[in-house]
Amino acid sequence: MMVAAGRRAMMMEETRAKLIRAARKAFAAKGYATASMDELTAEAGLTRGALYHNFGDKKGLLQAVIDQIDAEMVERARAARDQADDPWLAFLAECVAYIEMALEPEIQRILLLDGPAVLGDPSQWPGQNACLRTTTQTIRTLIDAGRVRPVDAEAAARLVNGAALNAALWIAASDDPRAVLGRAVEAFRCLAGGLLRPGDEPTIPERDGGGYRQADPGGKVGH
Amino acid sequence: MMVAAGRRAMMMEETRAKLIRAARKAFAAKGYATASMDELTAEAGLTRGALYHNFGDKKGLLQAVIDQIDAEMVERARAARDQADDPWLAFLAECVAYIEMALEPEIQRILLLDGPAVLGDPSQWPGQNACLRTTTQTIRTLIDAGRVRPVDAEAAARLVNGAALNAALWIAASDDPRAVLGRAVEAFRCLAGGLLRPGDEPTIPERDGGGYRQADPGGKVGH
């Protein structure tokens, strides 16, 4: 009997997943305000009844979508960070990964534009934005290791995240995203260097031409 | 006859001003999406007819409001910049001024949250966001003067603006805005120092306790 009870729960999760999937597409394509819940649920093979039953209201659905995207981003940032062995370069790789991720229309539209406008400041979200917390932790580790100046880790993380976020918005809106991405990353490396303790600059290889390691060669920037 | 023609134009500008004034209050208080055009216009002593006649649609009104706020911010930033004599300190003063301005609910809600969500990336706005352009020019001047590294001025301005913006969001959402403001400004000074050419760091006085010059002592942060 209890084994059968799992059936309903599984179905429940399945419908939630279907709604979130449809919502991600609709929110990314038309924006939160313009996206219709009727079309949303219809594409998922359901009605608004299922939506209000599972998520409460439209904002609840957006929150669920954001939580899912946020979790995926943390994982991707961790992967980028783990490919570098030097802690400072790992931090830079993590930041660049965020910039590149923010180029995807889905992340940009939902997480960076509509998210804050509808749900308020990201640091207050129930999903407690894992992105920000991992960045804070990364910086704290660098401070403890003596690599960066003893600044407020949370403040630095907010600033760095904001810079990366705005860079991504700028890049995506430009005519030539690839070229602008290079310019932004170069400036970002320079700016982030301000966190380093004096005497540690050599860890940033001064590359000419603004070249940088490309993490996602076949990226979906243009679309 | 032509002298009388100015009458209508003046009335026109008056109604536009009244609508923009009411819109600023309504958008700041309830947010763009929730603000009702009927209530808006009623408070201005008009109806939606005047609104659609003057601004086309709701987004047009938001655009007009944003242009006005943007212009005011540029002026305030310039005032803050002119109080410092050293170019680098003037740049920092300008940035800190932006952070402090972004603490005001009106600017935060309208310009930082709803603006990008409704109208898209600020760099594409018709009002061509004077804020960003003046910051870009300030950085360019610093580069020409040999004070900062030869980075892409526009890219740096975008990053710096993004950092300041996000800092403000964080501060305003916190429990103790005043204290968090201090932490943010300290971290910001540190980060911005990354733009300086090596050897110029002494221009940043290393103040302990995170103190910084307060530009607006009686500010309206808490409200």
Next chain:
DNA sequence: CAATTGGCATACGTGGCGTATGTCATGAGG
């Protein structure tokens, strides 16, 4: 003085959100 133009108000249609109500399947209890 007649006619036209323009600024603004009024009236209407449409669409979308939220809620209340209904329906069917599943599991519990006698």
Next chain:
DNA sequence: CCTCATGACATACGCCACGTATGCCAATTG
């Protein structure tokens, strides 16, 4: 085996807000 309660979801309704079409009045033109 039968009945009832619960929960997942669909259906139906009301409300609100935007955008547009239409109407009115003053000012200007000839």
